[in-house]
Amino acid sequence: MNRFAIRCAAGLSVPFLLAACSSAPSSGDAAGAGSGSGEQQVTITVGDRPTSSDPANRAQYDQKVADFQKANPDIKLNPVETLWDPTTFQAQAAGGQLPDVLNVPFTEPQGLIARKQVADLTKVLKDDGLMTQLNPNVLKIGQDQSGNVYAVPTAAYSVGLVYNRDLFTKAGLDPNKPPATWDELRAYAKQITQKTGQAGYAQMTTSNTGGWMFTTQSYAFGGSIENEDGSKASFDDAPSRAALQALHDMKWVDKSMGQAVLYDIDGISKAFAAGKIGMYMSAPDAYRTLVTTNGLKASAFGIGPMPQQSGDHGTLSGGSVQIVSPNATDAEKAAAIKWIKFAYLNKYVNQDAAVTAAKNGVAAKQPVGVPGLPVVAADQYSTYQDWIKPYVNVPLENFAPYTKVAADQKIIPEPPVKAQEVYAALDPVVQTVLGSEKADISALLTKAAGTVNAKLGR
Known part of the structure; x- marks a missing residue:
């Protein structure tokens, strides 16, 4: 359950039962025209579009789609409202109704990998350069025993x-x-x-x-x-x-x-x-609810790593990963990674996006700079923090006990089934x-x- 940025417990962690998975048809060229080459337009279906009952977030999502397509004219996005739902996922998979890109919780990648329900993204991540920008500790959630990557973490927390x-x-x-x-x-x-x-x-x-x-x-x-x-x-x-x-x-x-x-x-x-x-x-983003919603003084908030007992065992983690259809062509995989990077990771890897997001947060009187479990590597996260430093409006020193330890503390996913x-x-x-x-x-x-x-x- 992504209750913390998460927020974890109430709905994301139910397993898949069926063995086969297929994807909504894509009009990308099966011969593999390269995304970004301008040779041929690739079309992919992307999930998680907010419904019309959530007009503000829907408009924001649609604007992101428009901005992406403007920056990537050789990629056509077909956004759909399909969300991760454990009660319908397998029927959608069996019926070929899933999008090419979908957000799923941390509990799912290992089962999906074992059942060959997701695409191997290792090569396209390396080609894009995103592989080295991701947090290797979190990336393990979407890797098989050989280190191949089948899911891209885009939001993470540790308790x-x-x-x-x-x-x-x-x-x-x-x-x-x-x-x-x-x-x-x-x-x-x-x-x-x-x-x-x-x-x-x-x-x-x-x-x-x-x-x-x-x-x-x-x-x-x-x-x-x-x-x-x-x-x-x-x-x-x-x-x-x-x-x-x-x-x-x-x-x-x-x-x-x-x-x-x-x-x-x-x-x-x-x-x-x-x-x-x-x-x-x-998790650290409890700060948002405690201070912004419930009126706790910012100076009273403190967070440390998970206390351990009789050894250094680790702490529960959760979050979201993006998966790609196992039927995707190389060109569709490349387009999918470009979209995932743009839609979910852009602020961590692009200075303009980082500054814009921080300014918008300040303008909306929302906490900016709340530390957490980063999905990007330590060096990249440090660069991101430098980009937004002028706009941070939370007491970072109050998070220091957590941030000094949590980045290296072992993370353990929620129960897999x-x-x-x-x-x-x-x-x-x-x-x-x-x-x-x-x-x-x-x-x-x-x-x-x-x-x-x-x-x-x-």
């Missing part, structure tokens, strides 16, 4: 720990040093509660966000949710039990999690912005642990694993 710098200061904690381990997080949460009377820590628990954040926490404890091929639940184990025990002890022993335990993204954001929560797991159904099965586990002091953690995990295995085995 960290958002914290209230004002509450840290009031509690006698250094606001520039968020906890690095879950043991430290527990100690910080207890101190915040004792010194300020507010919940030192809170965690999402409803609308699939409970399972989503428990997955993130389990990863940080060295655990996993599904085995490698997504055929079996793997969370009925020591790391997941330890993660839940930490929540139980913070809630019932330390009493540092407050009374409210039924939070979704919106609810926890509002409570945090109101100064009622010291720390919770989220039926992630949303898995999250739904885990929601009540987290809710029960936080709602009942005598909850049987092992029994809860065993029961949930049985529920998930039944779904994975369907």
Whole structure:
């Protein structure tokens, strides 16, 4: 679910079940006239056009199409409203109704690659020069074991720990040093509660966000949710039990999690912005909602990397990639990469586009320069940051603990199969642990694993 720029949990992570994939017919020359050569026009169908019920974004999208075609007269775009929808994707694929280019979530590329449902883009990315401009750590999401690339990341996030710098200061904690381990997080949460009377820590628990954040926490404890091929639940184990025990002890022993335990993204954001929560797991672009929407003082926002426990295990990541039809010709692949670069990555690789986007953000009174997990390589991202530096209107120093670590922190995708159904099965586990002091953690995990295995085995 791209809830964070993301935003992750609520809808992007459901797998494909059928084996075949085809693409909407394209009028590009199968003989391979080169895009950009002027020899012959290539036509590709591109998805993700907003519907007429969203006129502002539709107009922006259509303008981008027009601008692209003006800059690339030998490429004709046929925009369609097709979006990634796990309930219709396979029927569209089987019926040849998918566009040549489509946005899908991070959870999908490995399955698509295994089923040969996407084009190999390695050569065209190298020819375009885009390969060296992409973040190699994020690019792995769309690569096979040989390093060939089948999906282009265009938006990414990794979960960290958002914290209230004002509450840290009031509690006698250094606001520039968020906890690095879950043991430290527990100690910080207890101190915040004792010194300020507010919940030192809170965690999402409803609308699939409970399972989503428990997955993130389990990863940080060295655990996993599904085995490698997504055929079996793997969370009925020591790391997941330890993660839940930490929540139980913070809630019932330390009493540092407050009374409210039924939070979704919106609810926890509002409570945090109101100064009622010291720390919770989220991604850097939570800044937008907390400050712009919910009125948190910008100076109170802080974020660090995901605390780890008993080793450097990594953190959950998510985002979006662009895929290309496996039936695309070389010329259509080249045209597709040009469109992907122009529509989704332009501001990172083109100074004029970067400056224009930054100016527009400032004019719209939106945060400009919010750090995150970049989809482009470190050098390219640094160049982009230099381009927009005059327009940045967020306190970058408050993101420093995250940015110093997160770029190198291992990223782990969401569960590869039926992630949303898995999250739904885990929601009540987290809710029960936080709602009942005598909850049987092992029994809860065993029961949930049985529920998930039944779904994975369907």
